[in-house]
Amino acid sequence: MIVILLYLRIKFFSMISLLSNLKIAVPDKIFIKDPESSDLGKRIIEHSILLIDDIGFDSFTFKKLGAQIGSNESSIYRYFESKHKLLLYLTSWYWAWIEYQMVFATHNVADENDQLLRAIDVVTRTIKEDVAFTHINEIVLNRIIINEYSKSYLTKEVDSENKEGYFVVYKRVIRRLSDIISHVNPDYEFPSSLASTIVEGALHQHFLKAHFSSITDCGKDVTPTEFFISLTQKVLKTTTDESR
Amino acid sequence: MIVILLYLRIKFFSMISLLSNLKIAVPDKIFIKDPESSDLGKRIIEHSILLIDDIGFDSFTFKKLGAQIGSNESSIYRYFESKHKLLLYLTSWYWAWIEYQMVFATHNVADENDQLLRAIDVVTRTIKEDVAFTHINEIVLNRIIINEYSKSYLTKEVDSENKEGYFVVYKRVIRRLSDIISHVNPDYEFPSSLASTIVEGALHQHFLKAHFSSITDCGKDVTPTEFFISLTQKVLKTTTDESR
DNA sequence: GCAAAAATGATAGTAATACTATTATATTTG
DNA sequence: CAAATATAATAGTATTACTATCATTTTTGC
Numbered sequence: 331m332i333v334i335l336l337y338l339r340i341k342f343f344s345m346i347s348l349l350s351n352l353k354i355a356v357p358d359k360i361f362i363k364d365p366e367s368s369d370l371g372k373r374i375i376e377h378s379i380l381l382i383d384d385i386g387f388d389s390f391t392f393k394k395l396g397a398q399i400g401s402n403e404s405s406i407y408r409y410f411e412s413k414h415k416l417l418l419y420l421t422s423w424y425w426a427w428i429e430y431q432m433v434f435a436t437h438n439v440a441d442e443n444d445q446l447l448r449a450i451d452v453v454t455r456t457i458k459e460d461v462a463f464t465h466i467n468e469i470v471l472n473r474i475i476i477n478e479y480s481k482s483y484l485t486k487e488v489d490s491e492n493k494e495g496y497f498v499v500y501k502r503v504i505r506r507l508s509d510i511i512s513h514v515n516p517d518y519e520f521p522s523s524l525a526s527t528i529v530e531g532a533l534h535q536h537f538l539k540a541h542f543s544s545i546t547d548c549g550k551d552v553t554p555t556e557f558f559i560s561l562t563q564k565v566l567k568t569t570t571d572e573s574r
Numbered sequence: 575m576i577v578i579l580l581y582l583r584i585k586f587f588s589m590i591s592l593l594s595n596l597k598i599a600v601p602d603k604i605f606i607k608d609p610e611s612s613d614l615g616k617r618i619i620e621h622s623i624l625l626i627d628d629i630g631f632d633s634f635t636f637k638k639l640g641a642q643i644g645s646n647e648s649s650i651y652r653y654f655e656s657k658h659k660l661l662l663y664l665t666s667w668y669w670a671w672i673e674y675q676m677v678f679a680t681h682n683v684a685d686e687n688d689q690l691l692r693a694i695d696v697v698t699r700t701i702k703e704d705v706a707f708t709h710i711n712e713i714v715l716n717r718i719i720i721n722e723y724s725k726s727y728l729t730k731e732v733d734s735e736n737k738e739g740y741f742v743v744y745k746r747v748i749r750r751l752s753d754i755i756s757h758v759n760p761d762y763e764f765p766s767s768l769a770s771t772i773v774e775g776a777l778h779q780h781f782l783k784a785h786f787s788s789i790t791d792c793g794k795d796v797t798p799t800e801f802f803i804s805l806t807q808k809v810l811k812t813t814t815d816e817s818r
Numbered sequence: 819g820c821a822a823a824a825a826t827g828a829t830a831g832t833a834a835t836a837c838t839a840t841t842a843t844a845t846t847t848g
Numbered sequence: 849c850a851a852a853t854a855t856a857a858t859a860g861t862a863t864t865a866c867t868a869t870c871a872t873t874t875t876t877g878c
Contacts, residue, residue: 385730388730393864393865401826405825407867480724480725484781505789522788523779526778527775542736545766560763560764561764614854
């Protein structure tokens with residue numbers, strides 16, 4: 331019965347509804363208490379996204395967040411041991427959501443280059459619609475990723491945190507893209523570097539578009555998606571006269 | 575007389591000595607008092623580089639720096655109004671130094687593609703030799719750029735600081751590279767995005783190499799330089815059957 | 819329906835940060 | 849050598865990033 335209902339919802343409401351039934355999996359060492367497990371937890375996530383977007387991660391504090399949600403600083407500390415861990419949670423959630431879309435978008439697509447185009451689209455596009463079935467506003471979260479993601483790994487603790495598995499989701503997204511690249515052109519020598527360059531580069535181009543428009547071609551007419559699709563197609567095109 | 579001496583030094587000691595005669599120009603709104611103008615100033619720069627590399631920018635404070643150089647916190651504040659401004663100083667200095675090398679490396683090179691290869695080499699290579707004529711250790715500074723550069727612009731104040739001219743040097747480096755790209759292939763549609771992707775992407779690949787080796791091909795055998803040269807050559811190669 | 823457990827809230831406290839301000843002491847320079 | 853300038857020392861402030869404790873509310877298991 332549940333299975334049938336689920337199936338119908340998938341058919342009828344497509345991905346948007348599917349997501350409301352699935353739980354995005356975040357490595358559980360990141361939090362002390364799962365924010366998805368309570369109302370307060372969900373409010374913490376919902377409003378931390380809005381507040382970080384508003385004042386920036388550097389100015390964001392648990393005290394300010396507490397004020398926003400009418401809760402206490404000390405209660406937030408029962409979910410996350412630091413604001414850095416909260417950022418790791420948000421970014422992991424984001425990449426898990428991207429991963430899900432990538433799998434969904436490429437599934438059952440026969441042509442491998444077509445798969446690649448769809449995968450690149452998923453990781454480079456601007457999020458324009460809030461799924462709105464959850465407490466997480468993906469449009470705003472996407473902005474946070476553009477503006478703050480680097481700060482989650484540009485720390486002295488990267489290596490130990492990496493060992494703890496805090497970046498697995500991100501790495502998995504890149505490896506999936508890398509695998510698709512290798513399928514399209516098995517002779518290409520740098521699939522992982524190309525994949526990581528696309529993912530990181532797309533965030534960067536979005537940032538430049540908003541703040542340093544003179545050093546990007548992305549803007550009104552050109553999207554990061556177009557730029558990276560063009561680039562990837564050219565890089566992977568096997569020319570017969572592959573000189574030296 | 576001075577002119578003749580300078581000329582001789584250039585001829586005799588080449589770039590290393592040239593740099594010891596030239597002063598790298600940093601936008602002067604970044605500092606309160608020019609650190610190049612005094613002994614204390616130079617010690618601030620020299621040891622801030624070492625200390626940031628050692629403990630990371632996030633843990634770095636003027637108090638700790640003062641302790642290292644046997645000086646007082648309050649004296650450092652007379653040179654820079656905040657540690658953020660000091661980071662802007664270091665990064666501007668770095669990009670000015672890179673710009674200088676780029677101009678030097680491409681000057682008088684007849685073949686335009688050769689110019690491009692040299693320019694890419696300058697912005698993507700690992701710095702392996704300290705020029706050692708100044709108080710600035712370029713090897714260590716390069717590591718700081720890899721680990722901390724993004725933090726200089728991923729702030730809520732980017733737009734106002736950009737207006738103040740704090741990022742001009744960086745943007746000029748990218749524009750120079752973009753211009754060279756356009757000369758090699760005037761029909762290529764995204765020279766600025768390609769240039770910014772190479773510069774930022776190279777820093778990222780260096781970072782991945784050190785901390786997330788599973789999502790890059792760069793490592794022992796492959797350098798970011800090789801990856802980006804290969805990529806750029808493929809992207810700019812004009813194929814006659816440019817389909818659609 | 820109630821007791822125990824769990825969750826949340828309120829308050830206080832700490833060491834460190836990112837500064838500003840003031841005054842004292844060197845050092846430079848005209 | 850006096851005046852100006854640079855540096856050092858000290859103190860103070862508001863905020864941050866927490867930890868700890870205790871009180872209150874909510875949930876749950878029987």
